[in-house]
Amino acid sequence: MNFRPAALGLLVLLAAGCASVQVTREISQEERAADRLLAEGRHADAARAYEQLAAGLRGHARYPLLLRAADAWREAGELERARVLIDGIGPRRLADDELALHDLLRAELALADRQPEAARALLGESVARFPHALRPRWHRLRAEALSQQGEHFAAAGELARLDALLPAGERQANQRRIERELARLGDRDLARASAALPAGDPLYAFAGRALTARGLPLPRAYDRADLAAPSVARPPAEPDGYRPPLKLALLVPLSGPLAGAGASVRDGALTAHFGESRRRPELRLYDTAGTAQGAIDAYQLALADGADQILGPLSRDEVQALFSQGELAAPVLALNRVALPPPPGSASFALSPEDEGVAAAERMLRRGLLRVVVVSAGDDSAQRSLDAFREHFRARGGEILTEARIAEGTLDYAPVLRAALAAAGGGEGRHDAVFLALRGPQARLLVPQLAIAGFAGRPLIATSQILQGSGDPRLDRDLDGIEFPEHPWLLGSRADLPDPARTGRRLASARGGGARLFAFGLDAYRLAGYLEHLGRQSGAWINGATGELRLDAFGNVLRIPAWGVFSGGRPRPALDGALTPDAELQ
Known part of the structure; x- marks a missing residue:
């Protein structure tokens, strides 16, 4: 394990001492130089510098520097060298914040020795006594201890609480670990434990996504109040949840190297638009040219034209650029997925x-x-x-x-x-x-x-x-x-949609490789009218051209495909893999 603390802030905290015991000491130039080594990522050099400084002191005065040397060795991946130093430190002589770091290091050593009970005893049941700079490490170590004891759902819960404390760049790896912990539960145990989570528990979003991936129902709806329609005066939803925007902007590349893909998505969306017999939004198309700046410019132009919902952009670079803007004035259903989560009120849909x-x-x-x-x-x-x-x-x-x-x-x-x-x-x-x-x-x-x-x-x-x-x-x-x-549409399992072969003969954008993107455009347009319903109703899903579509708590559209099989040299529906053709929306 390699747990990365907020190193420089922690050094300042420990050097100053704990407020409760009012320890204050002067920091030498040599110690500041060691601090700089650690901040630069030169962990082994920093550890040696701290040890050298500690060698010039006597008795318990050495302990804070030895503690920091041990932590630097841990950062360098030298746990055994850290162990030697920790074993020589008397914890009763440490300030409270130093003792907290000491206990974290001993817990990590216990976990390296596969002794989760000892680690949990050192960590305790509450994070409250640990300084804020150390709390991410506490959650990680407690999650590891629980995992070693086979308590995988509880381990996932600690990691879910950790997620809110992490910088954006570290969340993706942490979320994969949550998924791995949840994956180790059987269906029944996962469903039962998920249903028992209290409202507002951060683990529910991850547990719900795991249930959906297995085709299991959610115990209750996600809390996605941010998906409520904007303040513009949209009419109330239809009984099935259909509530389209007033003005929908479609942002796709209609020029440049991605123009072919953009045309397929555009034609799929237009087919869905003109096939809708109920209230339809005013639909306008904007060319992004397939570039990040083109996507931002198209988004701003759509806002100026009064769009209250955006469909697109299409490429990962375009979506990354738009999501990097932070909170967006009009909600977006992006047509790709990136590492950044969708901003509040927005979502992403991808053929991943x-x-x-x-x-x-x-x-x-x-x-x-x-x-x-x-x-x-x-x-x-x-x-x-x-x-x-x-x-x-x-x-x-x-x-x-x-x-x-x-x-x-x-x-x-x-x-x-x-x-x-x-x-x-x-x-x-x-x-x-x-x-x-x-x-x-x-x-x-x-x-x-x-x-x-x-x-x-x-x-x-x-x-x-x-x-x-x-x-x-x-x-x-x-x-x-x-x-x-x-896609069930391409397997002939969606009789309510235009026939794929006939559509391909009429539209070049719906033939060959474009057929999958055409179906993607069909579903993207339909999702724009159902996002609020999908985000706020437990078990809600759309039987789309590309598969069963659900929305997770993070704003990602989850797609469960149909299954085909080659027979006589042709793709045909698998006997147990075709989605129910007449279940339009649940």
């Missing part, structure tokens, strides 16, 4: 490779396919899907026996597959399934070679990447039996 990786992991786990061989390519989309699959699958108890990487341009996969089979323990009985993160042409070459290499007779589950470069039934017969996540 990570979501497909999680969906594939859940599908395997629910079917009892717990030992998996992975075959992937090296492109960015494949790796993003695989990273999410790997983390979710392992956290929920699955085992990845081995991973095989297919190099671009290679035709003979036999050496890679033989090595993978050996790493998996050999023999067909060791693995339950094969997960593929490959494009169609690679998968067509792979499937017959899998059988020859000894991987035959097990389910093959892929990401939607397998549809890239496919489309010829004569060639795609080699893919028969492979399952993949797909």
Whole structure:
């Protein structure tokens, strides 16, 4: 473990001493120099400097400097050197704030020795006695102690409370750890513990997202009062929650390198707009040119034109630029996801490779396919899907026996597959399934070679990447039996929407790769009228063109895809994977 304190502020706090015992001492130039080393990240050098300074003192006067040396060694990853110093410090001679740091260091050493009970005794049950600069470390260490004791829901709770104390750049890693802790609970335990959380508990947002990813209902709605319609005089919602804006601005790239993607999203949104028989917003289009500055300029122009809701922008750079503005004057439904959370009142919707990786992991786990061989390519989309699959699958108890990487341009996969089979323990009985993160042409070459290499007779589950470069039934017969996540609209499971084949013949933007973005545009437009309903009603969801759509507590639209399977060289609905076609909205 490597827990990073607010080092410089903590040094000032400890150097000044604890207010309750009124310890004051003069800080030498040498000590200030050691402080600078620590602030510069030169932890080992700082530790040596503190030790050298302590060597010039006698008795308990050395303890504060030895304590800081121990903490610097911990920062440097030298826990054993920290242990030697801590063992020589008499805690009764420390000021209160120094004692708090001493107990944190001893707790971390106890956790390194797999002694969570000792760590919890040192930490106590309340953070109140610890200075604010040390509280993030207290929550992290207590979470680790609880996790080592198998109390994963409680550990996730400590990390959820920690989240509000962290700078924005550290929250993503912390939230992944929360997800890993929650993933270790079974469905029943997760649902029961989530339902018992009190209103306002920060863990509920994370627990609710975990429940949704497993297809389980929320015990109660999220508290998303910020999604209420702005102060403009929108008419009341329809009985099903439909409450569109008065003026909706669509921000997409209609020029530049992303113009093709923008046209597909635009045409999907326009199709949904003109297909809506109830009250429709005034819809205006704004070209972002696919750039960050273009997105900001388009947003400002839309505001000047009186838009009360924004749909877009599309690219990650554009969304990052807009979310970096802080609180926005008009709420945004961004069409991509970035590390920054949506500002209050806003949301994000994305066709994310990570979501497909999680969906594939859940599908395997629910079917009892717990030992998996992975075959992937090296492109960015494949790796993003695989990273999410790997983390979710392992956290929920699955085992990845081995991973095989297919190099671009290679035709003979036999050496890679033989090595993978050996790493998996050999023999067909060791693995339950094969997960593929490959494009169609690679998968067509792979499937017959899998059988020859000894991987035959097990389910093959892929990401939607397998549809890239496919489309010829004569060639795609080699893919028969492979399952993949797909938009229900493209599987023919949404009879209430325009037929995808007929739409593709009329609109170039709805053909080929554009079809998925066209469906994305359909759903994006519909979401704009239901965000308030989705955010404030427990269990509310839309059966969209791209999947079942729900909103989590952080403003992210969660998409549960349908499942397809190749049969006769054509994508068809999987028998257990198609969404209910006539359940429009719940």
